[in-house]
Amino acid sequence: MLRRTLLASIGLAVVASFGIAAGAGAYPERPITIIVPWGAGGGTDATGRILASLMEKRLGVPVNVVNRTGGSGVVGHAAIANAKPDGYTIGVITVETGMMHWAGLTDIDYRSYTPLALYNEDPAGVQVRVDSPWNSIEEMLADIRANPPGTFKASGTGQGGIWHLALAGMLDAAGLESDRVTWVPSQGAAPGLQDLVAGGVDIVTSSVPEAKALIDAGKVKSLAVMAEARNPVFPEVPTLKEQGVDWTLGAWRGIAGPEGLPREVIDTLVPVLREIHESKEFRDFMAQRGFGVVWKGPQDFEAFMAERDAALGKVMKKLGLAKG
Amino acid sequence: MEPVFAAIALVLSPSTLLVVSAAGLFGLFVGAMPGLTATLATALLVPVTFFMDPVPALAAIVTTTAMAIFAGDLPGALLRIPGTPASAAYVEDAYRLTRKGQAERALGAGLVFSVIGGLVGSVILASTAPILAEFALRFSSFEYFWLALFGLSCAAFIATGSPLKGLVSLLLGLFIATIGIDITTGYPRFAFGVVELMGGVSFIPAMIGMFAVSEVLRWAIRRKRAMTPVQQHIGRIFRGQMANLRRYRTGLLRGSLLGTLIGVLPGAGADIAAWVTYALARRFSKEPEKFGTGHVEGIVQAGAANNASLGGAWIPALVFGIPGDSITAIVIGVLYMKGMNPGPTVMLDRPELLYAVFFTFFVANLFLLPLGWLAIKFYRRLLEVPRDLLMPFILLLCMVGAFAINNTVFGVGIMLVLGLLAFLMEESGFPIAPAILGIVLGPMIEQNFITSMIKADGDLLAFFERPIAAVLGVVTILVWGYAALRIFRPQPAAGGPKSEIGEGE
Numbered sequence: 001m002l003r004r005t006l007l008a009s010i011g012l013a014v015v016a017s018f019g020i021a022a023g024a025g026a027y028p029e030r031p032i033t034i035i036v037p038w039g040a041g042g043g044t045d046a047t048g049r050i051l052a053s054l055m056e057k058r059l060g061v062p063v064n065v066v067n068r069t070g071g072s073g074v075v076g077h078a079a080i081a082n083a084k085p086d087g088y089t090i091g092v093i094t095v096e097t098g099m100m101h102w103a104g105l106t107d108i109d110y111r112s113y114t115p116l117a118l119y120n121e122d123p124a125g126v127q128v129r130v131d132s133p134w135n136s137i138e139e140m141l142a143d144i145r146a147n148p149p150g151t152f153k154a155s156g157t158g159q160g161g162i163w164h165l166a167l168a169g170m171l172d173a174a175g176l177e178s179d180r181v182t183w184v185p186s187q188g189a190a191p192g193l194q195d196l197v198a199g200g201v202d203i204v205t206s207s208v209p210e211a212k213a214l215i216d217a218g219k220v221k222s223l224a225v226m227a228e229a230r231n232p233v234f235p236e237v238p239t240l241k242e243q244g245v246d247w248t249l250g251a252w253r254g255i256a257g258p259e260g261l262p263r264e265v266i267d268t269l270v271p272v273l274r275e276i277h278e279s280k281e282f283r284d285f286m287a288q289r290g291f292g293v294v295w296k297g298p299q300d301f302e303a304f305m306a307e308r309d310a311a312l313g314k315v316m317k318k319l320g321l322a323k324g
Numbered sequence: 325m326e327p328v329f330a331a332i333a334l335v336l337s338p339s340t341l342l343v344v345s346a347a348g349l350f351g352l353f354v355g356a357m358p359g360l361t362a363t364l365a366t367a368l369l370v371p372v373t374f375f376m377d378p379v380p381a382l383a384a385i386v387t388t389t390a391m392a393i394f395a396g397d398l399p400g401a402l403l404r405i406p407g408t409p410a411s412a413a414y415v416e417d418a419y420r421l422t423r424k425g426q427a428e429r430a431l432g433a434g435l436v437f438s439v440i441g442g443l444v445g446s447v448i449l450a451s452t453a454p455i456l457a458e459f460a461l462r463f464s465s466f467e468y469f470w471l472a473l474f475g476l477s478c479a480a481f482i483a484t485g486s487p488l489k490g491l492v493s494l495l496l497g498l499f500i501a502t503i504g505i506d507i508t509t510g511y512p513r514f515a516f517g518v519v520e521l522m523g524g525v526s527f528i529p530a531m532i533g534m535f536a537v538s539e540v541l542r543w544a545i546r547r548k549r550a551m552t553p554v555q556q557h558i559g560r561i562f563r564g565q566m567a568n569l570r571r572y573r574t575g576l577l578r579g580s581l582l583g584t585l586i587g588v589l590p591g592a593g594a595d596i597a598a599w600v601t602y603a604l605a606r607r608f609s610k611e612p613e614k615f616g617t618g619h620v621e622g623i624v625q626a627g628a629a630n631n632a633s634l635g636g637a638w639i640p641a642l643v644f645g646i647p648g649d650s651i652t653a654i655v656i657g658v659l660y661m662k663g664m665n666p667g668p669t670v671m672l673d674r675p676e677l678l679y680a681v682f683f684t685f686f687v688a689n690l691f692l693l694p695l696g697w698l699a700i701k702f703y704r705r706l707l708e709v710p711r712d713l714l715m716p717f718i719l720l721l722c723m724v725g726a727f728a729i730n731n732t733v734f735g736v737g738i739m740l741v742l743g744l745l746a747f748l749m750e751e752s753g754f755p756i757a758p759a760i761l762g763i764v765l766g767p768m769i770e771q772n773f774i775t776s777m778i779k780a781d782g783d784l785l786a787f788f789e790r791p792i793a794a795v796l797g798v799v800t801i802l803v804w805g806y807a808a809l810r811i812f813r814p815q816p817a818a819g820g821p822k823s824e825i826g827e828g829e
Binding site: 039066067068069070071072074075078079105106150153155158159182183184185186187190191193194195197198199200201213214216217219 | 461462463464465466467504505508512515519520522523524526660661665667668669672673731732771774775778779781
């Protein structure tokens with residue numbers, strides 16, 4: 001009995017390895033790991049997990065989410081880029097892909113990945129305390145212009161993080177020095193917003209969904225979003241462009257694998273991701289959390305990352321945050 | 325009111341109640357094993373909580389710790405070895421009662437008044453945390469800087485036997501906290517180009533190592549024979565407890581309130597609560613000469629105080645993200661993992677989860693009564709569990725936990741290195757609690773200091789400009805003054821806590 005089972009399994013194994021060698025559409029045949037470079041419970045983690053569960057249904061193999069946090073995203077992004085390019089380790093890459101290498105933290109940039117799909121972008125917003133004298137971007141910028149540099153403080157993420165660049169870019173587009181408002185680094189949008197409520201800073205340039213709880217609690221108001229169009233969840237918040245400042249910036253999230261993923265893997269995963277992206281489950285989830293939904297396939301995603309990489313590099317150099 | 329009902333429904337769901345029961349048995353077991361502490365029980369629970377929803381995960385921790393603190397009384401009364409440091413204050417009284425053949429009086433008092441103390445702590449937690457959170461919304465980096473510094477100062481200077489050794493331990497913790505990418509300027513420190521180190525020393529593996537691995541090492545070096553209790557039969561434990569309740573009601577209330585308050589103080593936990601309450605109980609007692617000779621009064625008050633402190637410790641943990649003891653230091657890690665970031669906005673973001681935590685405290689303390697009774701009945705069986713099997717199993721759980729947090733072997737490495745470090749420190753008489761608080765609070769102090777300096781354009785006086793910050797600053801400086809006095813003018817050693825304290829056991 002035992003011998004027969006053993007023989008049978010050896011036989012199966014031989015057949016299976018032939019299958020791989022022949023490459024006859026065998027992918028995926030074992031569990032896939034999705035690396036998320038940010039902590040469990042955050043926005044990137046939440047979107048990564050919903051994608052994983054929907055991929056699992058469609059691919060028929062387990063899809064596990066692994067959080068590799070720390071080092072301002074470097075640890076997780078490096079783990080995705082350095083994974084074996086066999087399609088069994090992919091990950092969620094975020095806007096920091098176009099920032100970390102400019103800051104000199106790592107050599108990894110968008111060229112270290114095989115882009116698969118861009119699925120989310122959240123524009124930056126401009127939040128102030130509810131009792132702030134400013135009711136529009138014009139009023140705020142006029143006040144900033146009228147006072148000496150460093151009078152006002154802003155927060156929302158770490159030094160040189162995406163929301164810091166949002167502020168700097170906005171000031172630059174309005175014809176002011178990009179560091180006229182002092183940046184106060186924080187551990188993320190939530191502590192920055194809390195400091196805003198406590199009176200520690202004057203402005204927080206996080207995304208509007210991140211400020212939702214405090215806006216609902218009547219502690220914070222949003223003056224603008226840095227996007228082409230208003231957010232349907234917050235229709236009363238105008239865009240920066242409407243208020244005469246030509247600047248847009250958002251944080252994006254996409255799925256990618258290490259450089260050099262086989263054609264077969266790309267051809268399997270991209271249609272599945274596209275299908276998920278259009279599914280009701282995914283759309284409902286994103287709408288409920290207030291996350292923006294976009295879609296770009298591999299080529300468009302790559303072009304998008306190249307364009308953003310150059311733009312972010314320009315702002316970071318201007319601010320003195322880029323090395324070399 | 326709606327989130328309150330949602331919270332009750334979450335806690336009373338069959339799966340949560342099942343988790344509470346299982347965690348209760350686990351906590352009783354760990355607490356009753358001499359040497360295995362409530363903090364260790366919490367550290368071992370962490371990997372299990374990965375697979376749970378937030379409410380069952382937190383319920384498991386709350387229940388385990390409440391049970392473990394009570395269960396520490398069992399070996400204290402029967403073997404004269406406190407199961408956890410929190411039972412050490414009154415072990416003499418409990419053991420002498422047993423020697424007189426009255427083990428049921430000692431254990432009954434321990435159980436009944438643990439439950440009452442726990443309930444008082446729960447009431448205070450549930451009633452003050454939301455108010456405090458509203459107040460804490462006004463805290464900026466200046467206030468947080470002082471608050472974190474105050475916590476560290478208490479831990480290092482007041483809550484330890486030797487302020488100098490406490491300080492060394494604290495500095496070691498602060499050093500570990502500086503490893504990784506600096507959050508304010510994005511500069512990698514002590515990373516040596518290792519990508520894993522850029523993320524810093526993640527503190528759950530560190531905590532598991534320092535509390536659990538060090539204990540396993542200690543066991544491996546000094547193995548003890550199995551022990552048998554002196555009194556074989558335990559009578560009806562609930563008899564006479566009503567009389568105790570009537571007789572010692574003011575002391576009981578004082579013990580519970582004091583215990584909660586000490587729990588709130590960062591760095592001071594259940595063990596200090598028990599010592600301080602025991603000392604006060606003797607001072608206010610009508611018959612102080614009976615203390616230490618098998619008198620139940622101290623057990624009533626200190627037994628209530630150590631359980632009350634558990635609820636108290638959650639107050640600063642939930643409201644400010646500052647742990648009240650080493651158990652809540654681990655809890656903060658679990659809260660972040662579950663997307664329930666501690667801080668004043670926790671009330672706005674997930675009120676139902678917060679109410680569920682409060683409600684769990686009541687449920688856990690009520691469960692303590694029947695489960696504690698069972699533990700007393702079957703205590704002799706518990707002692708028969710061979711340590712040669714138990715300790716390797718604990719090490720295995722540690723490995724799984726340290727690996728699972730980030731799915732890297734690196735976490736296991738951190739755990740082993742820090743476990744060895746903690747073992748060497750404790751063997752040389754250095755308390756490890758200040759090091760733990762250094763790891764947890766170090767980044768908080770540094771970041772709030774730097775952001776405050778940026779806001780104030782480098783003006784140090786700004787730390788005293790906001791009224792709350794000024795008060796906190798003055799209090800912190802007073803603590804330093806007190807510590808300096810103690811370091812430079814050593815006083816004759818007073819009775820009470822020695823080296824192990826400050827551990828929140």
